Amino acid sequence: MRESIGSSLRKDMIRNKAIYLMLFPVIAFYVIFEYGPMYGAVIAFKDFNVGRGIWGSEWVGVSHFNDFFSSIYFWRVMKNTFVINFYLLIFAFPAPILLALLLNEVTSNPFKRTVQSITYLPHFISVVVVVGMIVQFTERNGFITQLLSHFGGSSQASLLAFPENFRAIFVASEIWQQIGWGSIVYLAALSGISTEQYEAATIDGAGRWKKALHVTIPGIMPIIVIMFILNMGKFMTIGFEKIVLMYNPNTYETADVINTYVYRVGLSGSFEFSYATAVGLFQSALNFALLILANWISRKVNETSLW
Amino acid sequence: MASRHDSKGERLFDVFNYVGLSILILACLYPFAYVVFASLSEANAFMAHSGILLHPLGLDFSSYKAVFSNPNILQGYRNTLIIVVGGTALNLALTSLGAYGLSRKNVKLATPIMLGIVFTMFFSGGIIPVFLLVTKTLHLGDNLLALILPTAINTWNLIIMRTSFAAIPEELIESARIDGASEPFILARIVLPLSMSVISVMLLFYGVQHWNAWFQAVIFLRDRELYPVQLILREILIQNNTSAMSQGAGSGSDTYSIGETIKYATVIVTTLPILFIYPFLQKYFVKGVMIGAIKG
Numbered sequence: 001m002r003e004s005i006g007s008s009l010r011k012d013m014i015r016n017k018a019i020y021l022m023l024f025p026v027i028a029f030y031v032i033f034e035y036g037p038m039y040g041a042v043i044a045f046k047d048f049n050v051g052r053g054i055w056g057s058e059w060v061g062v063s064h065f066n067d068f069f070s071s072i073y074f075w076r077v078m079k080n081t082f083v084i085n086f087y088l089l090i091f092a093f094p095a096p097i098l099l100a101l102l103l104n105e106v107t108s109n110p111f112k113r114t115v116q117s118i119t120y121l122p123h124f125i126s127v128v129v130v131v132g133m134i135v136q137f138t139e140r141n142g143f144i145t146q147l148l149s150h151f152g153g154s155s156q157a158s159l160l161a162f163p164e165n166f167r168a169i170f171v172a173s174e175i176w177q178q179i180g181w182g183s184i185v186y187l188a189a190l191s192g193i194s195t196e197q198y199e200a201a202t203i204d205g206a207g208r209w210k211k212a213l214h215v216t217i218p219g220i221m222p223i224i225v226i227m228f229i230l231n232m233g234k235f236m237t238i239g240f241e242k243i244v245l246m247y248n249p250n251t252y253e254t255a256d257v258i259n260t261y262v263y264r265v266g267l268s269g270s271f272e273f274s275y276a277t278a279v280g281l282f283q284s285a286l287n288f289a290l291l292i293l294a295n296w297i298s299r300k301v302n303e304t305s306l307w
Numbered sequence: 308m309a310s311r312h313d314s315k316g317e318r319l320f321d322v323f324n325y326v327g328l329s330i331l332i333l334a335c336l337y338p339f340a341y342v343v344f345a346s347l348s349e350a351n352a353f354m355a356h357s358g359i360l361l362h363p364l365g366l367d368f369s370s371y372k373a374v375f376s377n378p379n380i381l382q383g384y385r386n387t388l389i390i391v392v393g394g395t396a397l398n399l400a401l402t403s404l405g406a407y408g409l410s411r412k413n414v415k416l417a418t419p420i421m422l423g424i425v426f427t428m429f430f431s432g433g434i435i436p437v438f439l440l441v442t443k444t445l446h447l448g449d450n451l452l453a454l455i456l457p458t459a460i461n462t463w464n465l466i467i468m469r470t471s472f473a474a475i476p477e478e479l480i481e482s483a484r485i486d487g488a489s490e491p492f493i494l495a496r497i498v499l500p501l502s503m504s505v506i507s508v509m510l511l512f513y514g515v516q517h518w519n520a521w522f523q524a525v526i527f528l529r530d531r532e533l534y535p536v537q538l539i540l541r542e543i544l545i546q547n548n549t550s551a552m553s554q555g556a557g558s559g560s561d562t563y564s565i566g567e568t569i570k571y572a573t574v575i576v577t578t579l580p581i582l583f584i585y586p587f588l589q590k591y592f593v594k595g596v597m598i599g600a601i602k603g
Contacts, residue, residue, distance in 0.1 A: 022407065132574060234429075241521075262433065263434065
């Protein structure tokens with residue numbers, strides 16, 4: 001049996017030689033730049049020394065992981081990572097769904113298209129510009145600070161200087177940037193719901209509210225679930241670049257997440273490569289476990305899953 | 308879906324819906340309008356002002372003059388253009404090669420290769436091993452290739468393109484093959500010309516990604532002469548360093564106030580290219596996202 005698999009593979013290789021040659025640079029890219037670093041991550045279990053290289057460095061087992069678990073930063077970065085992502089999940093994740101549902105009720109096509117093109121725009125603006133605008137607008141005399149002061153908030157300094165403001169500003173800016181772009185997939189799913197279902201609901205005497213509840217939302221539920229699982233797959237990596245630009249030592253207390261901590265101990269300031277790799281690997285593993293868990297739960301509960 | 312039989316409540320909802328969505332439009336646009344107004348304002352008038360702006364305070368182009376005479380920004384622009392053009396070209400070449408090979412139905416190893424590729428979307432070695440690979444193993448530190456090669460393929464984009472290629476009728480490719488066309492010829496002369504809309508999407512996604520990238524530049528580049536424009540922008544906007552530009556524009560408080568309007572002018576100058584191409588490519592990318600999201 002094995003032989004026949006081998007020989008049929010060989011036949012395939014010969015017949016599709018040109019295609020495999022064309023795929024070669026692609027495979028090379030993934031091997032070097034994706035799987036290479038996965039191999040490189042073994043330094044998490046070693047005491048990496050640049051001179052000795054990855055292979056020559058000494059094994060130290062899980063001591064870097066233990067150092068992290070018992071470090072004073074462990075709970076801070078774990079808590080911030082989970083809290084910030086939890087906020088994103090309850091505020092930023094549903095926002096595009098809500099927008100898509102509201103747009104679905106708009107009868108004027110020009111208005112609908114205008115809302116769409118304008119709300120997609122912030123997605124294309126660079127993180128540096130977005131954070132730059134946030135920094136300027138939330139300064140003591142920035143327009144956001146001034147606007148908020150009309151509603152009772154008053155600030156003698158930049159809003160970003162206070163740890164208690166960081167998460168709200170971060171989550172609000174994520175919603176601002178992604179609400180329109182995120183709604184595209186849901187709008188696509190909405191356009192896939194057959195008009196017959198709506199007609200049937202009308203015959204049954206359903207008003208618009210009933211139709212939204214019993215036809216529209218169930219119709220896009222599978223895509224919501226898929227997006228949710230995909231979201232879990234990158235749970236902890238969301239917003240890293242934005243946080244690095246937005247936080248400062250004053251706000252580390254509420255802003256410092258696993259990724260930013262890895263960056264600080266590994267690449268800026270100190271260069272503890274092995275320790276930082278261990279922390280990063282811990283995060284990758286945790287993240288992967290979350291993805292599997294979300295997928296498993298979803299398959300049990302509503303029979304929608306990635307695999 | 309509104310009809311004449313709408314109840315009072317439903318009509319009320321419509322009013323709220325239109326008002327709410329109009330507020331959203333305003334919230335998305337106003338920050339940009341503010342930046343434009345601020346960049347055109349007279350520096351001292353702008354400094355004295357606080358709160359929202361509904362028009363420029365005076366009309367003064369000196370902040371733009373300062374931006375365009377700043378050698379750092381011009382050099383940054385040049386570096387960014389090299390990265391965008393070179394990077395996007397490589398992106399398109401590799402992504403279409405991969406999408407073509409992986410979308411053909413009679414290729415036995417396509418599925419396992421695809422699995423190996425998709426796995427990398429959800430698990431990675433982390434940034435430190437990437438840093439060591441690029442700087443220590445490949446010796447690409449302080450080289451613009453460090454910003455191009457590690458991002459040569461975006462897996463999500465590869466999936467979008469593969470889905471689009473898979474929709475091309477198999478008979479078309481099969482008949483070309485019978486006529487003796489080679490695989491690269493089929494890709495270049497049959498598949499790509501039929502995929503102009505997905506190629507536009509890729510151009511936009513990859514181009515914008517390179518234009519906006521800054522983090523890799525921070526970790527891979529020490530040499531300031533290689534900095535892309537986003538890093539210069541970060542210094543000016545976030546690290547608050549406008550001194551290089553406002554020198555010679557006066558002294559003391561004058562220097563400070565012109566620094567403020569320069570920040571906004573810099574935002575405009577570095578964001579304009581994206582705002583320009585956006586309307587042209589907009590009709591394509593919606594399609595692209597839909598393909599990727601629904602079938603990917």
